[in-house]
Amino acid sequence: MSDQPITDITAYMRDLGQRARTASRALARASTAEKNAALLAIADELDRERAAIAQANRTDLDAGAAKGLDAALLDRLELTPGRIDAMIEGVRQVAALPDPVGAITDLNYRPSGIQVGRMRVPLGVVGIIYESRPNVTADAAALCLKSGNATVLRGGSESFASNQALAACIQRGLATAGLPADGVQVLATTDRAAVGVMIAMPESIDVIIPRGGKGLIERISREARVPVIKHLDGICHVYIDDAADLDKAFNIAMNAKTQRYGTCNTMETLLVDAPVADAILPRLGAAYRGKGVELRGCQRTRDLLADAAPATEADWDTEYLAPILSIRVVDGLDEAIDHIARHGSAHTDAIVTEDYSRARRFLREVDSSSVMVNASTRFADGFEYGLGAEIGISTDKFHARGPVGLEGLTSVKFVVLGDGEVRC
Amino acid sequence: MSDQPITDITAYMRDLGQRARTASRALARASTAEKNAALLAIADELDRERAAIAQANRTDLDAGAAKGLDAALLDRLELTPGRIDAMIEGVRQVAALPDPVGAITDLNYRPSGIQVGRMRVPLGVVGIIYESRPNVTADAAALCLKSGNATVLRGGSESFASNQALAACIQRGLATAGLPADGVQVLATTDRAAVGVMIAMPESIDVIIPRGGKGLIERISREARVPVIKHLDGICHVYIDDAADLDKAFNIAMNAKTQRYGTCNTMETLLVDAPVADAILPRLGAAYRGKGVELRGCQRTRDLLADAAPATEADWDTEYLAPILSIRVVDGLDEAIDHIARHGSAHTDAIVTEDYSRARRFLREVDSSSVMVNASTRFADGFEYGLGAEIGISTDKFHARGPVGLEGLTSVKFVVLGDGEVRC
Known part of the structure; x- marks a missing residue:
């Protein structure tokens, strides 16, 4: 897919956001079996489409070389067969992780007779803005899907073709498992104005996770109108x-x-x-x-x-x-x-x-x-800490702190079980 | 204390914020016994200063009546002897609650040999912006203190004299227990510009909790540069x-x-x-x-x-x-x-x-x-749910959801215990 000019970025983003919001309701309700089936179907699609992914990646690499990207950037951009293997294996590993959603804890009786506990629930729609490493597309989509969230992904412009090829596999995998393809959307534009809209749609996106250099993260934190899970310095x-x-x-x-x-x-x-x-x-x-x-x-x-x-x-x-x-x-x-x-x-x-x-x-x-x-x-790492996976490390105190795994992509709600109790 | 005009609101707020930040470090380290001693000393001060509190409240009530506040507002503003009793009793009850700070959970061995767990920690400095009910001053200060946070309080202008009288008691109570008086600060101005500065000082204030009408909360949410724990509609x-x-x-x-x-x-x-x-x-x-x-x-x-x-x-x-x-x-x-x-x-x-x-x-x-x-x-209430107290109800999903008690005023950090382990 090429980068078609989109004439009205705001309308495009609002439509995409609305579809993400709708899909998030279905993903929040999806059973553990359905989500795992979708993850395995995505892994199968990625495996089947290796040639198409490699070809799209070649397009990005050629364009990057023509633009004069340095060797380190081109290396980060490249999806070697080994890296595609690792990406597929990563998605399968997320399927094997325990599902955090729906877990009820601390369900205790109160003197009034009601039982009060907490149920873990998805955040809703997670927006991820990242730089050129295209494997983030599959990693982030898998973690958000397992935790019952819809995802809006905006990768680096250098990896545009690679990300589109990966998105096509992910969306087919979702559909195969009977979940909405809109549950994972990758922006079909490299227009930077889309980022400005994306970080200011609280009606459609519940949290933004920027992954990249300090400049990107500071800009997003400053301008976002939704919560940001951010990682700044590691001194x-x-x-x-x-x-x-x-x-x-x-x-x-x-x-x-x-x-x-x-x-x-x-x-x-x-x-x-x-x-x-x-x-x-x-x-x-x-x-x-x-x-x-x-x-x-x-x-x-x-x-x-x-x-x-x-x-x-x-x-x-x-x-x-x-x-x-x-x-x-x-x-x-x-x-x-x-x-x-x-x-x-x-x-x-x-x-x-x-x-x-x-x-x-x-x-x-x-x-x-x-x-x-x-x-x-x-x-200090999600895998070493036993979180099973890591979508980033938060240097904030609010909501999530340190390595962020599936639990950091969820919230809790109170559940109350009664037998007709009323308040005096 | 009267409302002295402050010529440079920004400088005033920055100094106050810096003092709150410094005090927050001492409060985070304070032992459970020290915090409880401070709470009981605050309760004793409030009890001893009933006459001064009532007199300050009378100043507010007279000014409110002269300004033509309606009967409902004047009622909310009034600190009757019964309400002062309840406020003092509330502070003593917070002393009796379990201390959330420092609790370590989920401390487990990992294959590498390290033990990884989570320790509950204060958020740092909590800013609270509220309307005319002056008892919030004591309630909020007590909850923030128990959870190891410093507090910056901005009450309604109608209750200015009452809040100053309460603040004096609280600060004396802190000092009696050997904790920094700057741990609880009430703004010494009713200038609305101070609110704008207060909600945009991430270097000094970690979270804002607005308590009041929907207009206040929407305005603060829109303009804040720090996280907001907010409560909008209850439909x-x-x-x-x-x-x-x-x-x-x-x-x-x-x-x-x-x-x-x-x-x-x-x-x-x-x-x-x-x-x-x-x-x-x-x-x-x-x-x-x-x-x-x-x-x-x-x-x-x-x-x-x-x-x-x-x-x-x-x-x-x-x-x-x-x-x-x-x-x-x-x-x-x-x-x-x-x-x-x-x-x-x-x-x-x-x-x-x-x-x-x-x-x-x-x-x-x-x-x-x-x-x-x-x-x-x-x-749906912190007391009914067994949280022991409630600083508000959050309708957000991020960080805290539903009734917010002491735990909602804290975060967690990872603790790692090893015996010389290094990463391979």
């Missing part, structure tokens, strides 16, 4: 306490920085308690140097690591997403917690200590979406 | 199914409409399944007439109740908050669910039936914050 810290087991500290500090550099749960600043600085920093410094990590430190750090550059105030506030690490020697737990409160991004922070009371204080007092004792920040 | 329905026990149906339909007329969980539209309309409507009609309730009905209703006025389309969409009831005869459950989806406000809806499968479908398919079987809609 993550590891604090090595003076009661740390220094072998655990070494392993965690190395893993948190060097296992992958470009992820949001990678450590960006290492805090070291002064009494153990000379025991741990030279050993860590040598190992980071061996991995090619550039070090920037406070004066006390530089007294121990001669090759560390001086860290500026800006370093403490920077998410490098690169083999760069800032290091600060602090005087105890309070200074570490203060540093994290002032410079962190409330994403993921860890303490390494064998001291029970300090571990307990760190867990309670650090206000981040994940707080850890003696574990690498790299564990 | 509640009772559907009497053809398998209903008609005595239960009679009692519930009477209670839901006539127990109180002005509350959001009062029934506004009665739906009656056609096969039982002639068995129940004449009996209900006579009883409503005896209570002075004006009836408006569809044609089939009017065939049975000669004195019912014709209902227009607008009636189905109206929250009367008055002794008026619209009645519609429908053909079965599907038509009832459709009517509720089209005309309801997703607040509270009930079915009366002895049919198991229809009860189950109603619970699952009606997308309202409270869905009920064989119980009066009037039960």
